[in-house]
Amino acid sequence: MTAVLAASGAPASFELPAGTGVEVEISGVSRSFGSVAALDDVSLAIEPGQIAVLLGPSGSGKTTLLRAVAGIETVDAGTIRLGERVLSRRGSTTSADRRDLGMVFQDYALWPHMTVRDNVAFALRRTRIPIADRRARVDEVLGRVGLGEHGPRYPNELSGGQQQRVALARAIVANPSLLLFDEPLSNLDADLRERMRVEISTLVRESGATAIYITHDQSEAFALADVIAVVEAGRIVQVGSPESIFSHPATPFVARFTGISGGSNGTLRHLGDGRAVVDVSGCELWVTLIGQAMPGERVDVIARATALAIVPDGTRVDEAVHGLVEGTVIDSAYRGAGYDHVVESSLGRLTGVRDAQSHPRGSRCMISVAVAATFAFGNNR
Amino acid sequence: MTRLTVALPAARRGQSFLGAPRRARRVAIGRSKAFLAFWIVIVLILVLPIAVFLAVAISPALLDQGPAWLSVDAFARALTGPTLRGFLDSIVVAVIAAAVAAGVGFGLAWILLRTDAPLRGLTTGLLFALFLTPSYLIALGWERLLEPNGVLQAVGFDPAGIRSVIYGPIGVALILAVKGIPFAYLTVSNALRGLGREYDDAVRAHGGGPLRSIRMTVAMLAPAIWSALAIVFAESISDYGVAATLANSAHFPVATSELYNAVEAFPVDFPLASAISWLLLLLVVVALWLQNRALNGRSFQVFSGRARQPLIVRMRAGSIAIWLVAFVTLIATSLGVPVVGAVSASLIDGLGSISGSHAWNLHNYQRVLVSPELGGPLVYSAILATICASAAVVLALMCARVLATRGGSRLGRLLDTALLGAVALPGIVFAAGYIFAYNLPIVNALGIRIYGTSALLLLAYLATALPSTTRLLVGAMSQQHDSMSQAARVHGAGSIGTWLRVSLPILARPLLSAWLLTYSATLLELPVSQLLAPPGSQPISVGITVALNRYDYGGGTAMEILAILSALAIVAIAYGLFHLLAPRGWKRIGVAR
Numbered sequence: 001m002t003a004v005l006a007a008s009g010a011p012a013s014f015e016l017p018a019g020t021g022v023e024v025e026i027s028g029v030s031r032s033f034g035s036v037a038a039l040d041d042v043s044l045a046i047e048p049g050q051i052a053v054l055l056g057p058s059g060s061g062k063t064t065l066l067r068a069v070a071g072i073e074t075v076d077a078g079t080i081r082l083g084e085r086v087l088s089r090r091g092s093t094t095s096a097d098r099r100d101l102g103m104v105f106q107d108y109a110l111w112p113h114m115t116v117r118d119n120v121a122f123a124l125r126r127t128r129i130p131i132a133d134r135r136a137r138v139d140e141v142l143g144r145v146g147l148g149e150h151g152p153r154y155p156n157e158l159s160g161g162q163q164q165r166v167a168l169a170r171a172i173v174a175n176p177s178l179l180l181f182d183e184p185l186s187n188l189d190a191d192l193r194e195r196m197r198v199e200i201s202t203l204v205r206e207s208g209a210t211a212i213y214i215t216h217d218q219s220e221a222f223a224l225a226d227v228i229a230v231v232e233a234g235r236i237v238q239v240g241s242p243e244s245i246f247s248h249p250a251t252p253f254v255a256r257f258t259g260i261s262g263g264s265n266g267t268l269r270h271l272g273d274g275r276a277v278v279d280v281s282g283c284e285l286w287v288t289l290i291g292q293a294m295p296g297e298r299v300d301v302i303a304r305a306t307a308l309a310i311v312p313d314g315t316r317v318d319e320a321v322h323g324l325v326e327g328t329v330i331d332s333a334y335r336g337a338g339y340d341h342v343v344e345s346s347l348g349r350l351t352g353v354r355d356a357q358s359h360p361r362g363s364r365c366m367i368s369v370a371v372a373a374t375f376a377f378g379n380n381r
Numbered sequence: 382m383t384r385l386t387v388a389l390p391a392a393r394r395g396q397s398f399l400g401a402p403r404r405a406r407r408v409a410i411g412r413s414k415a416f417l418a419f420w421i422v423i424v425l426i427l428v429l430p431i432a433v434f435l436a437v438a439i440s441p442a443l444l445d446q447g448p449a450w451l452s453v454d455a456f457a458r459a460l461t462g463p464t465l466r467g468f469l470d471s472i473v474v475a476v477i478a479a480a481v482a483a484g485v486g487f488g489l490a491w492i493l494l495r496t497d498a499p500l501r502g503l504t505t506g507l508l509f510a511l512f513l514t515p516s517y518l519i520a521l522g523w524e525r526l527l528e529p530n531g532v533l534q535a536v537g538f539d540p541a542g543i544r545s546v547i548y549g550p551i552g553v554a555l556i557l558a559v560k561g562i563p564f565a566y567l568t569v570s571n572a573l574r575g576l577g578r579e580y581d582d583a584v585r586a587h588g589g590g591p592l593r594s595i596r597m598t599v600a601m602l603a604p605a606i607w608s609a610l611a612i613v614f615a616e617s618i619s620d621y622g623v624a625a626t627l628a629n630s631a632h633f634p635v636a637t638s639e640l641y642n643a644v645e646a647f648p649v650d651f652p653l654a655s656a657i658s659w660l661l662l663l664l665v666v667v668a669l670w671l672q673n674r675a676l677n678g679r680s681f682q683v684f685s686g687r688a689r690q691p692l693i694v695r696m697r698a699g700s701i702a703i704w705l706v707a708f709v710t711l712i713a714t715s716l717g718v719p720v721v722g723a724v725s726a727s728l729i730d731g732l733g734s735i736s737g738s739h740a741w742n743l744h745n746y747q748r749v750l751v752s753p754e755l756g757g758p759l760v761y762s763a764i765l766a767t768i769c770a771s772a773a774v775v776l777a778l779m780c781a782r783v784l785a786t787r788g789g790s791r792l793g794r795l796l797d798t799a800l801l802g803a804v805a806l807p808g809i810v811f812a813a814g815y816i817f818a819y820n821l822p823i824v825n826a827l828g829i830r831i832y833g834t835s836a837l838l839l840l841a842y843l844a845t846a847l848p849s850t851t852r853l854l855v856g857a858m859s860q861q862h863d864s865m866s867q868a869a870r871v872h873g874a875g876s877i878g879t880w881l882r883v884s885l886p887i888l889a890r891p892l893l894s895a896w897l898l899t900y901s902a903t904l905l906e907l908p909v910s911q912l913l914a915p916p917g918s919q920p921i922s923v924g925i926t927v928a929l930n931r932y933d934y935g936g937g938t939a940m941e942i943l944a945i946l947s948a949l950a951i952v953a954i955a956y957g958l959f960h961l962l963a964p965r966g967w968k969r970i971g972v973a974r
């Protein structure tokens with residue numbers, strides 16, 4: 001799909017592909033509120049058309065960063081560039097209405113006095129397209145989000161999921177070059193969340209726009225992102241593809257925030273080709289070593305749930321691929337495809353240890369631990 | 382292939398946005414100027430007159446009101462003789478009024494929210510009407526019925542026995558209590574609404590009976606009950622309407638009437654008036670402090686998102702009969718007597734004079750409509766109330782914007798404190814402060830010569846209206862999430878467009894309500910009007926009291942009735958126009974569904 005874009009006030013028009021994504025470059029951005037540094041020298045580059053997810057806990061600064069990109073927040077230092085245009089730098093900010101954005105807010109921010117159609121059409125005002133075309137465009141977008149019949153309704157007559165779709169329609173209707181998502185799924189229940197996640201992903205990729213999406217939910221981030229930036233205490237601590245962040249978390253924080261089963265401290269015994277043997281409470285295991293550490297040093301050992309499985313007693317494993325630890329079952333929960341167990345072991349309390357059959361509480365069990373998904377973090381990272 | 386013609390926003394036209402810092406700077410300078418002007422207005426109308434006036438009690442020499450630079454003489458005088466008596470009387474009647482109002486308010490809240498009692502809608506309407514009716518109008522209604530040569534005497538009934546009871550502390554406390562009931566009801570009912578059924582269920586599930594359940598509910602509502610007591614005490618202690626009417630007629634001095642006497646004395650005793658104001662403020666602060674202390678850290682937070690609908694008690698025939706008796710008593714003592722008193726008095730020709738015909742007709746209304754002396758005050762007050770309500774809504778909107786800003790700035794907290802202080806400040810203190818501050822030689826030397834003019838009266842109206850108008854708007858403003866405006870900005874609207882298309886529609890109904898409430902309150906305002914009315918112009922409240930003081934009871938009450946009817950007409954017209962003309966979406970905001 002191609003849109004013909006005519007500069008306002010200028011007779012000449014030129015063509016741009018609809019919703020052409022724009023490169024976003026955030027460089028050395030800092031922002032403080034009083035003595036609290038919400039953003040501390042943050043840099044991030046996003047390719048045109050990519051979906052970048054800012055993943056971090058509440059208060060980590062991801063919302064501040066998104067708002068700075070939107071022009072709602074100013075920056076104390078650094079620059080925010082969209083394509084060739086510098087939109088924010090210290091003392092100078094292009095206002096939000098002049099940035100060519102679409103944004104989906106956490107609380108949807110639908111205007112209660114406007115109908116669904118008016119809410120969506122609002123974003124077309126700046127484009128100055130003829131009224132008739134506007135209506136057609138709004139109807140088309142409402143149809144795409146499955147709300148073709150809901151144009152005359154008011155937001156409070158819609159369900160949460162429908163309101164979310166209206167917010168999404170409003171964001172994409174003007175084919176902006178950049179779409180921002182501020183934890184848009186956090187108010188929805190689990191089932192609706194997954195469906196909306198798929199819809200957002202589909203619509204954003206169809207639109208071709210660059211997107212920045214913030215969430216504290218790692219599964220949402222992994223499912224949506226082309227690139228994930230993990231944010232901790234106002235800084236970006238790791239940027240990479242979902243796969244690279246899952247398989248090579250840069251810090252214990254990143255590992256913990258992207259889903260672990262449990263962890264403990266241990267002493268590094270031997271080193272070998274990106275892996276190491278660590279002694280955890282008397283049990284020696286092969287693990288993937290992140291960063292630098294020398295034999296004898298204390299290390300943090302963290303295991304992802306995908307690394308763990310309950311195996312029958314007496315099972316023999318290749319120590320270079322799997323280790324074995326013994327534990328006591330604390331709890332068991334049925335999950336449809338199998339059972340998740342909580343096991344007390346030398347690796348600490350491990351959650352989400354999967355097996356096809358249930359093991360009674362208090363029983364002893366053996367757990368195989370995959371080397372590739374068990375990490376030791378040295379102090380010299 | 383779909384082709385869409387889209388005029389590019391400036392952002393896509395390759396314009397240098399950071400090349401527009403000149404525009405941004407102009408906007409920033411404009412904002413700074415508006416911000417400065419706003420604070421100058423706040424200081425001039427709210428802070429300075431009161432601060433200067435309160436300073437004179439401590440340092441008379443500072444403002445040329447005596448030789449001493451630091452003195453407690455005014456306080457010593459305020460705490461002796463008739464002024465002390467006034468304070469003691471005020472405290473006694475305010476305590477009684479607070480206790481009665483809190484009890485009745487709690488009972489009404491329980492009945493209206495937790496039972497299926499009949500006439501619940503009518504009771505809510507009655508409370509709202511009572512909330513809007515100035516205390517002096519209630520007192521005047523009682524007076525018209527009971528006074529010598531009053532309505533009851535004109536119809537052949539001698540009310541001397543009842544008069545001896547009502548013309549004194551009991552009558553004053555009764556009217557203050559009646560006036561306090563809506564405040565107590567609102568405070569308790571807000572808390573009761575948040576108290577879900579689960580607390581009842583928990584008591585029952587753990588072996589408690591209905592009595593135990595009620596005791597538990599009362600304990601959980603204790604913060605609200607203490608607040609109701611404190612609020613009604615503060616309202617009663619600072620009331621001037623009853624002081625100027627019934628208490629005055631009964632020769633029952635109270636603190637606010639002593640303050641009025643100090644300002645109206647010749648020579649004017651500003652240090653004494655200031656000291657009385659300090660003590661009035663102190664009493665209000667003490668009431669709030671005692672409330673805090675009684676709560677001892679307990680909070681109002683009985684609300685929870687999981688609160689379930691409470692059980693509605695079905696009333697039996699006996700309970701309904703008791704409720705109906707209570708309802709009739711309430712309506713009679715609160716609005717019934719004043720309305721009957723005022724309406725009947727306005728219909729009796731020559732009431733108050735021995736020589737009149739005492740015939741029942743509309744002659745008094747006719748006189749008000751044709752006589753400039755009787756009709757002029759209503760027109761004058763209506764003009765001032767219109768200007769004041771409009772200015773107050775604009776200023777209150779700015780104040781509410783500052784107060785509703787998330788996080789809040791230091792200036793915002795300062796404004797909040799100033800406005801809260803002003804809410805606690807009796808209207809009569811405001812009026813005295815204005816008389817004093819705008820009559821100072823330095824003010825004249827600065828070229829501000831508004832003493833004795835309608836402009837000063839208007840400013841004082843504005844100052845007294847601003848705190849409550851702001852409170853009305855700040856709630857609506859706080860409910861409007863920042864994200865609403867941010868969404869408009871992000872999707873292409875400028876700041877003015879965002880205000881007009883997003884904020885104004887959402888705030889339209891609260892703005893209209895705030896305007897109407899301020900208009901009605903200003904139209905019938907008494908203390909400021911009485912102290913600051915310029916020579917040759919009488920606001921309606923002053924016109925009414927002047928007519929009554931001339932024993933023209935018929936003319937005075939006809940003015941009263943017409944003033945109230947005109948206010949009701951304005952309210953009806955305004956809401957009617959809003960209903961007819963406002964876009965459909967605007968009308969949906971704030972309507973319960």
